[in-house]
Amino acid sequence: MGESTALLQMQNITKRFPGVLALNGVDLDLREGEILGLIGENGAGKSTLMRILGGDYPADSGDIVICGKQAQITDVQHSIALGVSIIYQELNLAPNLDIASNIFLGREPAWGALGIVDSRALYSKAAEIAGRVGISAPMNTLVETLSIGEQQLVEIAKALSVDSGILVLDEPTSSLSPAEASKLFEVMRGLKNAGVSMIYISHRLAEIRELCDRVVVLRDGERVGELSGDRICPEEMVRLMVGRDISRFFPEHGRHAEGDTVLMVRDLSYRGGRDVVNFDLRAGEILGIAGLVGAGRTELVEALFGVEPKHDGEVQVMGENVEIRAPADAINVGMGLVPEDRKALGVILEMPVTENISLPGIGNYNPPFMDRNKEKEVAVELVDRLEIKTPSLNQLVQFLSGGNQQKVALAKWLGISPKILILDEPTRGIDVGSKSEIYRLIRELADDGMGVIMVSSEMDEIIGLSDRVMVMHEGKETGILDRADINEQNIMHLATGGSQA
Amino acid sequence: MKKLLGMTLLLIMLVVAICTFQWFTHPDHSITFLSSVNLCNLAQRIGLLGIYALGAGIVILSGGIDLSIGSVMAFVGVAVAMLTVAGWNPFVASALVVLCCVLLGCWHGFLVGRIKLQPFIATLASLLLLRGLARGIPNGIAQTISHEPFAFLGNGSYLGIPITFWLLIIIALILGFLMNFTVYGRYLYAIGRNAEAVRYSGIKVNRVRTLAFVICAVLAGVAGVLELSLNHEIQPAQSALMYEMWAIAAAVLGGCSLRGGEGSVLGVIIGAMLIRVMDNGMNLVGVSSEWQWAVIGVIVLGGVIADAAYKLRAANKT
Ligand SMILES: Nc1ncnc2c1ncn2[C@@H]1O[C@H](COP(=O)(O)OP(=O)(O)OP(=O)(O)O)[C@@H](O)[C@H]1O
Ligand SMILES: [Mg+2]
Numbered sequence: 117m118g119e120s121t122a123l124l125q126m127q128n129i130t131k132r133f134p135g136v137l138a139l140n141g142v143d144l145d146l147r148e149g150e151i152l153g154l155i156g157e158n159g160a161g162k163s164t165l166m167r168i169l170g171g172d173y174p175a176d177s178g179d180i181v182i183c184g185k186q187a188q189i190t191d192v193q194h195s196i197a198l199g200v201s202i203i204y205q206e207l208n209l210a211p212n213l214d215i216a217s218n219i220f221l222g223r224e225p226a227w228g229a230l231g232i233v234d235s236r237a238l239y240s241k242a243a244e245i246a247g248r249v250g251i252s253a254p255m256n257t258l259v260e261t262l263s264i265g266e267q268q269l270v271e272i273a274k275a276l277s278v279d280s281g282i283l284v285l286d287e288p289t290s291s292l293s294p295a296e297a298s299k300l301f302e303v304m305r306g307l308k309n310a311g312v313s314m315i316y317i318s319h320r321l322a323e324i325r326e327l328c329d330r331v332v333v334l335r336d337g338e339r340v341g342e343l344s345g346d347r348i349c350p351e352e353m354v355r356l357m358v359g360r361d362i363s364r365f366f367p368e369h370g371r372h373a374e375g376d377t378v379l380m381v382r383d384l385s386y387r388g389g390r391d392v393v394n395f396d397l398r399a400g401e402i403l404g405i406a407g408l409v410g411a412g413r414t415e416l417v418e419a420l421f422g423v424e425p426k427h428d429g430e431v432q433v434m435g436e437n438v439e440i441r442a443p444a445d446a447i448n449v450g451m452g453l454v455p456e457d458r459k460a461l462g463v464i465l466e467m468p469v470t471e472n473i474s475l476p477g478i479g480n481y482n483p484p485f486m487d488r489n490k491e492k493e494v495a496v497e498l499v500d501r502l503e504i505k506t507p508s509l510n511q512l513v514q515f516l517s518g519g520n521q522q523k524v525a526l527a528k529w530l531g532i533s534p535k536i537l538i539l540d541e542p543t544r545g546i547d548v549g550s551k552s553e554i555y556r557l558i559r560e561l562a563d564d565g566m567g568v569i570m571v572s573s574e575m576d577e578i579i580g581l582s583d584r585v586m587v588m589h590e591g592k593e594t595g596i597l598d599r600a601d602i603n604e605q606n607i608m609h610l611a612t613g614g615s616q617a
Numbered sequence: 618m619k620k621l622l623g624m625t626l627l628l629i630m631l632v633v634a635i636c637t638f639q640w641f642t643h644p645d646h647s648i649t650f651l652s653s654v655n656l657c658n659l660a661q662r663i664g665l666l667g668i669y670a671l672g673a674g675i676v677i678l679s680g681g682i683d684l685s686i687g688s689v690m691a692f693v694g695v696a697v698a699m700l701t702v703a704g705w706n707p708f709v710a711s712a713l714v715v716l717c718c719v720l721l722g723c724w725h726g727f728l729v730g731r732i733k734l735q736p737f738i739a740t741l742a743s744l745l746l747l748r749g750l751a752r753g754i755p756n757g758i759a760q761t762i763s764h765e766p767f768a769f770l771g772n773g774s775y776l777g778i779p780i781t782f783w784l785l786i787i788i789a790l791i792l793g794f795l796m797n798f799t800v801y802g803r804y805l806y807a808i809g810r811n812a813e814a815v816r817y818s819g820i821k822v823n824r825v826r827t828l829a830f831v832i833c834a835v836l837a838g839v840a841g842v843l844e845l846s847l848n849h850e851i852q853p854a855q856s857a858l859m860y861e862m863w864a865i866a867a868a869v870l871g872g873c874s875l876r877g878g879e880g881s882v883l884g885v886i887i888g889a890m891l892i893r894v895m896d897n898g899m900n901l902v903g904v905s906s907e908w909q910w911a912v913i914g915v916i917v918l919g920g921v922i923a924d925a926a927y928k929l930r931a932a933n934k935t
Contacts, residue, residue, distance in 0.1 A: 444820065447819035467807060467810060475803075485800070
């Protein structure tokens with residue numbers, strides 16, 4: 117089937133942003149009825165290429181041919197008219213509207229010319245599409261009350277609600293649970309059988325191998341290769357993406373955590389007091405928190421960090437009772453949190469890299485004055501240490517690629533060297549190369565005596581990096597696994613509500 | 618920065634236009650706009666507007682809005698006037714009443730931060746409440762005071778420059794320092810852009826927001842005192858009516874975005890100058906003052922549209 121004709125050809129596409137050559141003469145062709153993988157490190161230009169296809173902004177030069185016809189895509193509407201539908205990496209939903217209205221935003225079924233919305237049809241059509249992608253919430257649920265994963269599903273439903281010949285999915289699974297993701301793959305296979313061609317972007321190479329007929333690899337804005345058939349394997353893909361072999365993905369485990377207990381949590385209740393959790397964290401260890409989506413992991417760490425002030429129970433930091441009512445209190449006793457929702461909570465998109473990195477610390481440099489020299493010093497060092505790809509320190513974070521934004525969210529905390537660092541899905545949307553970098557970094561921090569809590573939905577990450585794993589199910593911890601017992605079976609057993617042997 | 622340049626250019630063009638018009642229309646080619654009496658008058662009015670516009674600008678910068686400015690000014694005027702009539706020294710009365718404005722700012726901060734009211738609603742309530750008090754307490758009766766040293770505040774000048782303008786310069790320097798050299802400035806900008814992310818970074822967002830409301834209320838209070846001193850009397854129902862709108866207009870013209878996170882002290886002052894020069898120009902050119910609101914409305918709209926168009930073009934260029 118890979119032999120069918122090219123439905124879409126992007127030829128010699130070049131795109132320059134101030135200070136960055138994002139795409140340099142890239143070719144991409146998509147054949148009828150195939151799923152084409154598009155991979156590359158953070159900032160390689162994947163999203164930029166797709167935004168050009170979607171009419172978000174024009175290319176500086178290059179041609180786009182759709183169905184053999186030259187297409188001058190001028191704007192988003194035009195691209196949709198050409199049968200292109202794109203699920204962007206960033207969510208673009210109206211938070212104050214419900215699911216159904218979001219799915220059909222701007223295309224509501226209406227009676228006659230008056231444009232009175234036919235809500236009956238709206239809700240039944242929406243329910244049908246939502247059912248296909250596995251949205252379980254009622255159609256009149258406000259989008260702002262949904263989890264990020266659920267919002268992502270709404271975004272997917274929205275793209276499916278228009279009949280399109282070309283569907284682009286830019287990292288749709290980065291915030292989905294494994295169950296939600298496999299549901300999505302099922303939908304994608306169904307679409308493929310119905311003749312829809314898809315471009316699929318992901319940093320999860322296993323997914324790419326499972327789904328894609330062909331893979332195009334970008335590196336630093338250039339097309340560096342194409343793989344098909346058996347050659348679509350993680351080793352080949354990594355080699356092309358990174359330009360070298362990554363010999364060791366996860367760092368050595370720590371010099372074993374014999375450090376003092378830095379954090380002791382006793383009968384901590386959150387989410388209105390239904391759930392109670394107990395655990396300890398020692399200096400120098402990485403404590404993984406695993407569980408299915410909805411197990412309450414994010415709520416737990418947010419309660420710990422004082423985002424949700426109302427909770428009961430006892431928290432001790434370095435052996436002393438602490439009362440944490442706000443993030444400011446948490447930081448005072450030496451905690452840091454890299455939140456799950458990077459765009460809304462982790463960084464300030466319209467602020468420069470430097471000012472984002474210095475935000476938690478600048479109040480302590482030389483209060484109440486703003487010490488710009490120190491600020492810059494810290495930023496330079498961290499940008500270097502985390503290898504954040506940015507044309508300058510003054511670049512607004514919104515113009516960085518997703519993975520580099522995440523690194524900024526992490527860098528913020530390294531600037532104030534907390535004793536306890538909480539990471540909520542730390543490598544979401546980060547490429548393999550940077551991932552192993554970040555793992556090494558997390559391990560280094562732990563080796564330097566920091567206690568690290570890492571919430572993650574990625575089994576590999578939990579198993580590969582944690583010294584101990586706490587597994588949660590429906591808001592309670594169901595068990596804590598020591599190094600020797602950490603494996604997929606044990607984790608899944610506890611995550612689905614089983615008890616510890 | 619580019620926007621500031623644009624607005625400064627507009628200001629210069631306006632001045633040139635007024636001067637040219639007068640040169641051609643006056644038989645003796647006299648330019649009354651540039652007469653020292655007129656300039657002094659203009660500076661006095663720019664000083665007044667600038668002071669309370671800066672307050673509005675800082676709240677807007679932090680992502681909020683303060684609608685109570687005009688009512689605060691009226692209330693402060695009535696309170697100081699009544700205390701003076703009752704035998705207080707007007708300076709002491711002013712200091713006391715302006716101090717009370719700190720409480721008002723805290724109250725706004727409390728309503729917005731703790732009770733989670735929208736700034737628009739919280740300060741709308743104060744707009745109504747304070748105007749109501751200003752009218753109700755003296756039972757609608759105008760208050761007149763005569764106290765030479767106190768009148769000097771609003772009417773006097775030093776080295777040829779009106780006191781109100783001196784005050785504006787001092788306040789602008791203080792605020793400029795706060796915004797550019799202390800962390801509070803950074804926090805204000807950041808909160809205007811994404812308050813949640815700032816809270817997650819461990820900054821006490823409510824305190825910083827409250828600071829903005831306090832600055833605004835205090836500056837409105839100071840402006841209220843100056844207005845009373847200037848006019849020697851206060852009409853509870855008319856005094857400073859809708860002044861918050863002039864303040865917001867000046868801030869927006871000067872580059873503040875109502876979305877928050879954008880704006881500068883210098884910008885707001887240029888915005889205030891634009892409005893006052895326009896006012897003054899229309900007077901001199903002989904446009905009936907009945908038209909002034911409409912003309913300022915057009916200018917504000919034009920300024921914002923030009924800015925939006927510029928931004929759109931810049932975005933398309935990349
Ligand atoms: N609007 C913009 N203005 C300036 N630079 C930009 C803009 N959009 C993207 N860039 C830059 O272009 C490069 C390519 O970014 P792009 O978002 O396409 O990467 P990506 O391959 O999708 O990465 P990721 O996997 O992290 O999502 C990056 O260096 C990025 O900083
Ligand atoms: Mg991307």
